[in-house]
Amino acid sequence: MTLTYPELPTIGVGEAIALCNSLLQDLTLTIEGEVANYSVSRGKFVFFDLKDLGGESRLGCFMMVHQQNVPIEDGMRILVQGKPGLYAKSGQFRISVVRIQPKGEGSLKRAFEMLKAKLEVEGLFSSARKRPLPQFPERVGIISSSEAAGYGDFMRIATQRSCGMKFVLANVAVQGVAAEQEICAAFDYLNGHQAPDVIVLIRGGGSMEDLHAFNSESVARAIVRSKAPVVVGVGHERDSTIADYCADIRAATPSNAAQLAIPDKLEVAKEIVATLTQSSHALHRHIQTTKHNLVTTLRGIHFQVQHGFSDARAAVQAHVATINALAPVVVLQRGYSITRKVNGKVVTASSQIQAGDQVTTHFAAGESISEVITVS
Amino acid sequence: MTKSTPTLAEAIQQLERLEAYFQQPDLNLEESIAKHAEAVQLAKSILERLQKAENELEKVDIAALFAADQG
Numbered sequence: 001m002t003l004t005y006p007e008l009p010t011i012g013v014g015e016a017i018a019l020c021n022s023l024l025q026d027l028t029l030t031i032e033g034e035v036a037n038y039s040v041s042r043g044k045f046v047f048f049d050l051k052d053l054g055g056e057s058r059l060g061c062f063m064m065v066h067q068q069n070v071p072i073e074d075g076m077r078i079l080v081q082g083k084p085g086l087y088a089k090s091g092q093f094r095i096s097v098v099r100i101q102p103k104g105e106g107s108l109k110r111a112f113e114m115l116k117a118k119l120e121v122e123g124l125f126s127s128a129r130k131r132p133l134p135q136f137p138e139r140v141g142i143i144s145s146s147e148a149a150g151y152g153d154f155m156r157i158a159t160q161r162s163c164g165m166k167f168v169l170a171n172v173a174v175q176g177v178a179a180e181q182e183i184c185a186a187f188d189y190l191n192g193h194q195a196p197d198v199i200v201l202i203r204g205g206g207s208m209e210d211l212h213a214f215n216s217e218s219v220a221r222a223i224v225r226s227k228a229p230v231v232v233g234v235g236h237e238r239d240s241t242i243a244d245y246c247a248d249i250r251a252a253t254p255s256n257a258a259q260l261a262i263p264d265k266l267e268v269a270k271e272i273v274a275t276l277t278q279s280s281h282a283l284h285r286h287i288q289t290t291k292h293n294l295v296t297t298l299r300g301i302h303f304q305v306q307h308g309f310s311d312a313r314a315a316v317q318a319h320v321a322t323i324n325a326l327a328p329v330v331v332l333q334r335g336y337s338i339t340r341k342v343n344g345k346v347v348t349a350s351s352q353i354q355a356g357d358q359v360t361t362h363f364a365a366g367e368s369i370s371e372v373i374t375v376s
Numbered sequence: 377m378t379k380s381t382p383t384l385a386e387a388i389q390q391l392e393r394l395e396a397y398f399q400q401p402d403l404n405l406e407e408s409i410a411k412h413a414e415a416v417q418l419a420k421s422i423l424e425r426l427q428k429a430e431n432e433l434e435k436v437d438i439a440a441l442f443a444a445d446q447g
Binding site: 302305306309312313315316317319320322323326327328329330338346362 | 384388391392394395398399402403405408409411412415416419422423426429430433436
């Protein structure tokens with residue numbers, strides 16, 4: 001429909017803008033151009049111009065900061081997906097941007113470097129943040145495409161090594177527009193519903209454009225946010241992605257991811273045998289030490305008891321010596337005698353008796369009765 | 377009822393009491409002869425018991441313990 005003057009009724013400016021916008025509302029454009037005059041206002045609003053390479057044409061673009069999925073700067077070649085429209089307050093024509101994608105190897109590299117620098121400052125790559133993998137995982141979450149060569153490589157090695165663990169595949173697109181969102185959703189699904197012990201994010205190698213999702217901020221944050229530790233195995237060793245830097249463990253390839261995340265049953269068996277042997281040796285050493293300590297203690301007791309016997313014997317002999325020294329009968333045996341008066345009192349001095357007294361003399365053997373003749 | 381055999385410690389205490397008896401002045405001769413005979417007999421008995429116990433102790437095979445320690 002073409003409306004031309006004078007068929008159109010006269011309308012106000014606001015109505016004119018609203019009419020134009022209503023005509024444009026179903027239009028979504030994907031425009032390629034170079035960024036100019038990039039700025040962020042009040043930390044919330046992003047403005048930039050998109051211009052043709054070497055040409056004069058320009059389009060004003062606007063988006064909110066949280067919508068900016070890729071860092072950009074002036075001179076960068078990008079694809080912008082957005083809706084055109086007139087801004088009521090200024091009457092300026094602008095593209096309201098929904099999505100940005102760097103275009104060409106140079107822009108992709110620049111966006112990669114800018115995002116890497118930003119996330120590094122935030123500490124997402126810090127080794128202090130990285131978690132160790134469980135030694136014996138029972139549930140392994142896999143985020144990959146079932147069609148990807150990398151997935152096949154991973155499963156071949158993983159099944160060779162594993163002994164009875166469960167694998168849960170979150171089948172996602174690993175390249176293309178949907179990849180970024182599907183990978184993030186897969187992290188949420190696995191962590192929320194499958195309680196995996198480890199999550200492995202894999203795909204085969206590819207160009208920087210193919211690996212776009214693995215260099216995105218949202219996938220980087222999903223890796224860091226994951227409850228289960230994450231192994232990232234992308235492509236070949238030369239391909240470093242933002243996802244690699246964020247991973248708890250970075251694997252060189254999908255096959256290497258299987259080697260790192262899945263314990264080898266043969267190695268586990270060897271380890272068990274080694275542990276048993278070590279335990280057996282430790283137990284043997286403990287028994288020897290205990291035996292040695294016991295013998296030492298017994299020898300000590302033996303010595304103490306022997307010592308006790310010697311002491312007791314010496315004490316008995318000392319008592320006997322004292323008794324023998326004091327016992328009257330022993331004195332009598334040496335030739336001494338005891339003299340008593342008739343009343344039984346022992347005579348210890350000549351003054352206790354007088355001539356004519358009868359006294360009894362006790363010898364070691366026998367006794368005699370005598371009369372005192374004289375006292376001196 | 378028969379009197380139970382005193383322990384070695386009790387026998388030694390009895391010997392000590394006899395020693396204390398002989399340390400008194402003016403001992404009764406007859407009694408002291410009997411006490412002396414008792415002391416001699418008691419000391420002999422104690423020494424025999426000590427010897428017997430010591431012999432038992434010697435039977436403990438220290439060599440076997442050494443062997444166990446080495447084994």
